[in-house]
Amino acid sequence: MKGLAAFGMGAALFFVQSGVAQMGAPDTPPPVSMQAVHGPLAAKYKAEADRILKAGETDDDGYVALTYLCDHIGKRLSGSPQLNTAVEWGAELMRKAGLENVTVQPVMVPHWVRGEESGAIVAPVTKPLHMLGLGMSVGTPKGGITAEAVFVPSFEALDAMSTEQVKGKIVVFNPGWHGYGVNVMYRAIGPSKAAAKGAVGVLVRSATGLAMQTPHTGSLYYDEKVTKIPAAAISIEDALMIERLCKEGPVKVHLQMDAHMEADVKAGNVMGEIVGSEHPEQVVVIGGHIDSWDVGQGAQDDGSGIMGTFQAVTLIHKLGLKPKRTIRLVFWVNEENGEAGGKAYRKMIGPKIGEQVAAIEMDEGAEKPLGIGYGGFESLMPGAPPFDLSKLPPDQQQSFAALQDIASLLGPIGADRVLPGGGGSDIEPLTDDGVPALAPRTEDLHYFDWHHTEADTLDKVDPKEFRKNAAMLSVVAYVLADMDGRLAGKVAAAAK
Numbered sequence: 001m002k003g004l005a006a007f008g009m010g011a012a013l014f015f016v017q018s019g020v021a022q023m024g025a026p027d028t029p030p031p032v033s034m035q036a037v038h039g040p041l042a043a044k045y046k047a048e049a050d051r052i053l054k055a056g057e058t059d060d061d062g063y064v065a066l067t068y069l070c071d072h073i074g075k076r077l078s079g080s081p082q083l084n085t086a087v088e089w090g091a092e093l094m095r096k097a098g099l100e101n102v103t104v105q106p107v108m109v110p111h112w113v114r115g116e117e118s119g120a121i122v123a124p125v126t127k128p129l130h131m132l133g134l135g136m137s138v139g140t141p142k143g144g145i146t147a148e149a150v151f152v153p154s155f156e157a158l159d160a161m162s163t164e165q166v167k168g169k170i171v172v173f174n175p176g177w178h179g180y181g182v183n184v185m186y187r188a189i190g191p192s193k194a195a196a197k198g199a200v201g202v203l204v205r206s207a208t209g210l211a212m213q214t215p216h217t218g219s220l221y222y223d224e225k226v227t228k229i230p231a232a233a234i235s236i237e238d239a240l241m242i243e244r245l246c247k248e249g250p251v252k253v254h255l256q257m258d259a260h261m262e263a264d265v266k267a268g269n270v271m272g273e274i275v276g277s278e279h280p281e282q283v284v285v286i287g288g289h290i291d292s293w294d295v296g297q298g299a300q301d302d303g304s305g306i307m308g309t310f311q312a313v314t315l316i317h318k319l320g321l322k323p324k325r326t327i328r329l330v331f332w333v334n335e336e337n338g339e340a341g342g343k344a345y346r347k348m349i350g351p352k353i354g355e356q357v358a359a360i361e362m363d364e365g366a367e368k369p370l371g372i373g374y375g376g377f378e379s380l381m382p383g384a385p386p387f388d389l390s391k392l393p394p395d396q397q398q399s400f401a402a403l404q405d406i407a408s409l410l411g412p413i414g415a416d417r418v419l420p421g422g423g424g425s426d427i428e429p430l431t432d433d434g435v436p437a438l439a440p441r442t443e444d445l446h447y448f449d450w451h452h453t454e455a456d457t458l459d460k461v462d463p464k465e466f467r468k469n470a471a472m473l474s475v476v477a478y479v480l481a482d483m484d485g486r487l488a489g490k491v492a493a494a495a496k
């Protein structure tokens with residue numbers, strides 16, 4: 001198991017650094033954060049930051065583009081024609097906005113097709129299930145499968161079961177809600193764990209805390225040593241009903257899925273730049289992912305990320321600000337089910353990794369921003385040690401101090417905190433190799449209500465909060481690209 005990004009989050013992976021408590025889980029404490037401290041960077045960049053924030057109050061370019069993306073291009077799973085339409089449109093958008101060196105880096109992406117699918121309880125009662133097949137799942141045989149359901153509340157419970165208890169059955173996982181980081185594991189590796197005990201199918205409670213009969217899809221990750229079995233997410237309500245019925249007696253479910261893989265398709269990472277005035281070879285890279293799931297509109301995940309970072313970069317350009325280093329905007333491709341875009345970008349950089357000065361990814365939605373997150377995935381993993389600034393090496397402590405200084409410029413939009421933990425699946429290949437990882441951190445109240453569902457639509461993105469996220473990232477990217485010195489990387493690894 002690599003970082004959580006290896007599980008194709010398509011999402012926000014922001015976990016609070018207190019034991020295993022996580023955002024989005026019940027009774028979650030507020031995230032650890034540090035307050036802004038006015039210092040030399042704030043003194044130097046106050047005028048530019050104020051100009052960015054002022055312009056950011058009324059800039060609508062990102063939201064207008066997001067509206068078009070959602071309503072006219074829509075969902076854009078890797079391999080779909082809509083994704084390639086979005087890639088071409090994204091490049092044109094960057095060109096029209098006046099960014100330099102706009103290119104599409106060709107990337108081959110997997111092509112998973114959902115096809116027709118359905119599920120139902122067939123005994124002791126008959127009831128259709130609210131289901132969505134998991135991304136990358138195999139299909140069922142024609143006509144589907146009908147089998148006894150076995151309710152499993154945890155991996156530990158599955159481990160304790162005998163093969164006879166599981167063999168030939170459809171495992172129904174419902175661990176309750178413990179935050180995305182815990183629940184996503186049931187979606188990601190639950191199918192192969194169940195298959196190892198002889199299960200013929202898996203239904204997993206959707207990775208969300210909100211019960212609205214909405215199934216949430218997302219990638220599964222098969223263990224190649226085990227038979228691949230079909231797997232789908234079901235709504236919380238349906239998972240709970242199966243659980244209740246299983247306590248009464250035998251329950252049978254039917255599952256039919258046409259899901260299958262087709263040949264890889266050529267797509268691409270979209271890139272554009274503001275070329276640095278003194279060190280054009282040094283790059284602050286910022287972006288989100290252009291692909292989405294094949295449901296909803298990919299509005300928060302991650303339309304808000306690509307359009308929020310687009311607005312962050314174009315604000316700088318429109319104001320005529322020229323940082324010393326290059327700011328490169330990237331719409332990475334295939335984050336949701338393969339991360340081919342992030343890997344291809346890292347490959348393109350090759351040995352010049354040291355010239356990637358910082359990597360900023362927005363993939364947590366555009367809810368009310370709290371401030372800037374700094375560090376990698378590791379510090380956000382369930383069970384990671386509590387964050388302790390004093391245990392970090394001096395260069396990392398200095399980096400936190402520099403960010404607290406920069407954050408003091410963000411007081412006017414109420415996003416002046418620095419939070420340990422940031423990053424994203426697309427930038428992880430960079431940050432694994434020492435590039436400092438940053439991400440906007442939001443209050444994250446509803447992201448997992450909509451994530452990977454039919455409900456991830458434009459109306460979920462509040463234009464006002466969207467603008468604040470863009471303005472925050474604009475200031476941070478500008479200062480990081482212009483300031484003397486640079487942040488340290490590998491923060492999370494060193495925190496242990």
Ligand SMILES: [Zn+2]
Pocket residue numbers: 009010011012289301302335363
């Ligand atoms: Zn995402």
